[in-house]
Amino acid sequence: MPAMMRAIAIASPGGPEALVLEERPVPAPAPGEILVRVAAAGVNRLDILQRKGNYPVPPGASDLPGLEVAGTVAETGPGVSRWQVGDQVAVLMAGGGYAQYATVAESCALPVPEGLSMVEAAALPEATFTVWNNVFERGALREGETFLVHGGTSGIGMTAIQIAKARGARVIATAGSEEKLAACLGWGADHAVNYRTADFVAEVMAATEGKGADVILDMVGGDYTGRNLEAAAEEGRIVQIAFLKGSRVTADLRLLMTKRLILTGSTLRARSIAFKAKLAEAVEREVWPLIASGRLKPAVHATLPLEQAREAHELMETSSHMGKIILKVD
Structure with missing residues (x-):
């Protein structure tokens, strides 16, 4: 595991120029958490609100923007039972997705549906x-x-x-x-x-x-x-x-x-891990089969590299997109 990673941080509340590329320590998974090597991260309007200073970070969450990612389990914390290193997951998170690595409660991760790319999988969790x-x-x-x-x-x-x-x-x-x-x-x-x-x-x-x-x-x-x-x-x-x-x-x-x-x-970001875990079970049971049957297909409007997070936010703020905007990380 590397000690450091690339991440997009918010220097101070403001426009897209507030997004800056930084080197951050790779986070360590706490008990019940997994460390995900991020392949792709979804861009959401809530990220823009956070960038502008209008969407407070919940206590204990990463200050980095990014509420959904897809990637590979790189490490598991104590007590993790469902996931193993190497598993591919699509993850809902309270923050930290605009980075090469991110930690999340194992109960908030779902398997990447068969046949989907990591970019497509990153378009799924928040929506x-x-x-x-x-x-x-x-x-x-x-x-x-x-x-x-x-x-x-x-x-x-x-x-x-x-x-x-x-x-x-x-x-x-x-x-x-x-x-x-x-x-x-x-x-x-x-x-x-x-x-x-x-x-x-x-x-x-x-x-x-x-x-x-x-x-x-x-x-x-x-x-x-x-x-x-x-x-x-x-x-x-x-x-x-x-x-x-x-x-x-x-x-x-x-x-x-x-x-x-x-x-x-309702809002989702600040809800408890227990609530999100129950919701994840329902989504896997009720929605994931629709993906397998072809009745739900993620629509990706644009894919940009992590370093172009500013351009991704500018695109979203034009409201010209149809479907998801994704940052490709790995």
Whole structure:
């Protein structure tokens, strides 16, 4: 094992220029942890929030950005039972992914699905864990229901479209260009709405013959919150996972009451290892078979070397990508 590794750190809160290449000591796995030699790391909007100083690092987590990686187990800590050196894993982590090596609780790692490259595997953890928890556990999406997902060409969006469709839901996605609408339809959406040129509330109502969407997954916030209440069906569930347009909202609570809606939300990074372990079991049981059957395929928009993390963040901030942006580390 080398003593030092290359890593991308945040020099101080700011723009992409805040990301700097550093030499860091290779971390040692604690009891119950594995040390992963990182092959590829996913880039997420939460990394951008952390870079800007708006997403605090949970206690005990690495200060380096990076919430998901794929790689090879390089070392195991005391008490590790599932993994051995040489195993290939896809990992959800609380931080530290933008580096050659990273430690993670063994219970937060899943096997790299057969037939996938490391780059493709690195596109899976954050999106699959988030979608399963929020759409199917919190939102309780069922077969035959209508599902509306905003940001259909994001990593979360493209994953949600595919899983929801595979489990028998009718899927409506929003996106901001004709090219992105085509991508949503290609991933399985039944209907795609250009939010720049059409009213998604009217489109959802028309597509559902006035019923509305049973489950809505929203990462936009702002004025979308009130419009989601309008677009929701009676007994609908609206799940908030981000707020790109702001967390302060104005909404008509009469709709919440008269439609008997549930408005909920969650974050994942700071949840306990025990919670993430239980979620990992559900993802491996319910989602990993969809990958094996070909019904869920990770979409990678761009792959850049670790040293170009700044360019990766700049690309994400243009919102022009369709699918995941991945940093290739090894």
